Amino acid sequence: MKIYHLSHTDLDGYACQYIVNFYFKNVEFYNSNYGKEINENFNAILNDFDTSKPDKAMILITDLNLTLAQCDEFEKECEKRGLKILLLDHHQSGEECMQKYSWYLLDSSRCAAKIVYDFFSKICSCNEGLTQFVNVVNAVDIWLKEDENFELGKVFLGLIANAKEINRVMFKDKNILYIFFLFNHARKFIGKENAHILLENAVHFIKKDFFSKGKDDTLSNLISFFVVENLSEIKKDLILYYEGYKGILTSNIGNTSVIGNEFLLKNPEFDFFIDVSSRKTLSFRANGKIDVSLMAKNLVGGGGHKNASGGFFSAFKESANYAFLKAQIIDLIKSKEIKKDNANATTT
Missing domain, CATH: 3.90.1640 (inorganic pyrophosphatase (n-terminal core))
Incomplete structure (x- = not known):
């Protein structure tokens, strides 16, 4: 059974x-x-x-x-x-x-x-x-x-x-x-x-x-390596696109600076990394291919640095279902794209 x-x-x-x-x-x-x-x-x-x-x-x-x-x-x-x-x-x-x-x-x-x-x-x-x-x-x-x-x-x-x-x-x-x-x-x-x-x-x-796994390091480094390795194994299920750039979405991953940067280095086909937390915060990381400060500003009125930014997604609803979390971020991106297209159509 x-x-x-x-x-x-x-x-x-x-x-x-x-x-x-x-x-x-x-x-x-x-x-x-x-x-x-x-x-x-x-x-x-x-x-x-x-x-x-x-x-x-x-x-x-x-x-x-x-x-x-x-x-x-x-x-x-x-x-x-x-x-x-x-x-x-x-x-x-x-x-x-x-x-x-x-x-x-x-x-x-x-x-x-x-x-x-x-x-x-x-x-x-x-x-x-x-x-x-x-x-x-x-x-x-x-x-x-x-x-x-x-x-x-x-x-x-x-x-x-x-x-x-x-x-x-x-x-x-x-x-x-x-x-x-x-x-x-x-x-x-x-x-x-x-x-x-x-x-x-x-x-x-x-x-x-x-x-x-047979090698010694600080616990923090060992955990980061483990998380990046496992994200890399399931990365196809985590893909997001923003204005032609390819990224990954995680939820409450922790230690975003280290894990985000390490993931992007190990997986160079990705341009950005976003983590959404249960506190409705978005953490953006990049490795020189996209300015995530502009991305954060456009999506949630956030900002920061070119390769490390953040923002607050007030409409976000926490869930234990990753697919539901991802759908919310995709909808957010699409809504901003539609708004941008409408604005461009009006000016032309």
């Missing part, structure tokens, strides 16, 4: 996916915050299901509570496609949904990861190492301050909260691999004396181990 697993973007949510990955291998992972992101990810799952058409499939939702409207919509869409749906959660705000829908399982006494582990370990088998891991997550997620795992759980919590090196919108699969890598290494500290201190001291080197 194919499992499409949608979970939250915190320690508990990712831990749910780590557990499912332990028991099942034919799984596609999606992550969401609350609100419209849940619907966006659900629609992405339906699209992936309709494209691949597996014989048997299930949508598993963990560590996310739904509204009644979402439950109604999701159930109808799954019934139309013959998809099973199961939700395992611990947020009390979902109690009304639990009472109405048989596939909505809720228990506020445990974290979602423990619910998921208890559910699947009964079906499959228990695992001592996974039990210890879940106990650490549970201790911090439901805030059991007297629990022996609480302090280590706090370090686990910070480890995942600060694991922002790989953008989950741009590199969904690589982000999951990274989170699982961090979990694999963090688990090694369970049971050690002063485990929370030892793990905190080791975090920097654990991260370097993931990004190094």
